[in-house]
Amino acid sequence: MAQPTSPRRLLGRGSWPEASRIAEILRKETIGGALLLAGAVLAMAWANSPWSGAYEDLRDTKVGPGALHLDLTLATWAADGLLAVFFFVAGLELKREFVAGDLRDPRRAAVPVAAACGGVLVPALVYTAIAAGAGDGAAKGWAIPTATDIAFALAVLAVIGRHLPSALRTFLLTLAVVDDLLAITIIALFYTSDLEIGPLLLALVPLGAFTVLVQCRVRSWWLLLPLAVVTWALVHESGVHATVAGVLLGFAVPVIRSDRAGGPDAGPGLAEHFEHRFRPLSAGVAVPVFAFFAAGVSVGGLSGLGDSLSDRVALGIVAALVVGKTVGITLATWLVARFTRADLDSDLNWLDVLGLAILGGIGFTVSLLIGELAFGLGSERDDHVKVAVLTGSLLAAAIAAVLLGLRSRAHRSICAAEEVDADADGVPDVYQSADR
Template identity: 75%
Template sequence: MTGGVPGSLVGGLVPDPCGGTVTTPTGRPSPRLFGRGSWPEVSRVAEILRTETVGGALLVGAAVIALVWANSPWSGIYTGLAGLTVGPVALHLDLTLAEWAADGLLAIFFFVAGLELKREFVAGDLRDPRRAALPVAAAVGGMAAPAVIYVALNAGAGAGALAGWAVPTATDIAFALAVLAVIATHLPSALRTFLLTLAVVDDLLAITIIAVFYTDSLQLVPLALALLPLGLFTVLVQRRVRSWWLLLPLAAVTWALVHASGVHATVAGVLLGFAVPVLRRADGPGPGLAEHFEHRFRPISAGFAVPVFAFFAAGVSVSGSGGLGSSLTDSVTLGVVIALLVGKPIGVLGATWTVQRFTRATLDEGLSWWDVLGLALLAGIGFTVSLLIGELAFGAGTERDDHVKIGVLAGSLLSALLATVVLRIRNRYYRRIRAAEELDTDADGVPDVYQTDPDRG
């Protein structure tokens, strides 16, 4: 009797949800959670992590500058800069700089997220549904639990407080990876890959929430017209056309029409990312087009688009809106803080435990549930998308929006501090293991641990 274990997990060597197989001493198969994965995927993720870590440092720096400026005697200059309107009125694109950052620059961020998500499920280690099960389940759990906690704390608050239910559901991958790079330099690559994939799926779910729940009015004509440049863009990239003077205007027109339709313009970025093919032609040299675009646009996204958005979004005056004490007693602020600090870890850890119980899996050798807890706490770092949803839910510059910003900043900081405590302790353990693995590396540059198991590439 196998109970709730799927048939594919019964008998023989069983692939685990995140790479690797193992047979127990009794001869019965036991899938492993957080296996190493393949060396090409580990190498690719390491490159992404380096870019996102630098971007995370820039993001934090931009947010600190905005906070200091917004609470300085020159706060009026900051407010005036954020509210400066530029753009053609005739095309309804006369937006403030803050709106250009939220609607325009974040479209680049979501374009890269779309590329990454498609590549993960087409050519990455997660193309196997059993490997994808764990990070997808963790992402869903990590969004559901915070939303439930926020709603429970704001059920009787009234005055539209429930509109912010989605604020604490998003994880900021750049911010989280920047913290991870500082506090846990020797964390196993499988855990880093898990956090990265969780955040990518999290981004997709977040943009779906934005499109479905935060579209006030839908204009069907512009939305239908957007399909024309999007379709032409798709045809060109499917033919492996890379000419920026052809693709960039089509992407800009698609973005403008989606913006005019009432759907948040960042949705256009995801759709354009999904249109790009991942696999290169059989006889074609070099990387696939999606990987080519990632190399081009990820530095722009992480190094410019997201930090500029953070600069305009994080500048909240803690002395305004009734003062810091008043904001910390508001149910919206408390809901965001508690949902990020408690809800995210509960959701991620609970979903991971559920997958483990359902598949009767065991953690990969040497790993501990403390590692999973540390990553779950890191997932509570919500920033970019959380601030964006706060603006959509309550309106940019409103009192409630300011309270959301304070809640996001406080919840993210507390999550980062708790994750630091947990992961710094584990980092000492993995430093010794990593040192041994690096000594056991052949002339080909591939550690032997990735060559001994054929399932790991």
């Protein structure tokens, strides 16, 4: 006799190994978020102080070998170089989620992927509708509000959402990683100028060698790091944004541990090994340093702030982050539930999804990067973009903090249940129930 199938659940708790791994990632990204905010605040304070000239001189200082066309400003090194580390970790995380994590089940993967797509498409439409009449190439900024800042959003969630169910945290992290991948794809396709095919084809040589070595489970940094640097340099020379190299290198790393490499007792697989090594560098150094060089815009007091936000490009960014992200993520999640006939998990309700969608409107790191690519670093419109991204992100964070703070109180009992381990086997009892 056929067993009755259990009803499909949207945003269920998932497995304990995945939940514990996500919790560890959240702790590291939360610290990174605090450092990111510190870097941004320091940059804003310095850029609006009597010593703003020193900040601009530091940001525009050029270093690097000119013969290799790598005599770049410190701001460019932060955007092109350090953010490649950030996207390398994002590539590792995304591949791990879909190859070995809970999202290898297409039914579970559909929700964050659809939400990320909705969170890219709707903000782009909102921005375009508002900025359409601004002229002067304003349409080039359509992708600015498309990405959620992982570190910033998780830092807010850690402060106000301590009692939210783990499924929501996993959902936010996965959504942010997926839309980072969508953002880097957009950068590669729409923000590449003067494409040089030669260096791009040459980049395949060190990338291929890197891939072969990691597939053979080689971990020697003195072999892998030079290949990664050469790949990055050639991609940079080709005109494609160099952060694309970080994602490609991350995708090359194997996730599943090979039995030939020593079996299950041989230690973590390469993806886990590299993620453990590079995530602190990404969250603790790469992103905060980029924030320091990218967020330093002279506002010019309240009148200057008003002038910046009167630009339709800036208004479009703020509206897209606060409204577009909320509508896009929530609507896409609802459509998945509607067309798959899945019910929201019994521990959650749609206010939780709405709160997470609003939190997804925190677009900082990648938004600032795309703003520089669209309008040029240091241009007047780029300054307006920075003000708008900061304003929209802070508004989204404040609104989400209120809603998720209230929901966190309501979920206090669920959070307590997730910590109960009556049989002392190291796995909370709720993860051992059937239907989870």
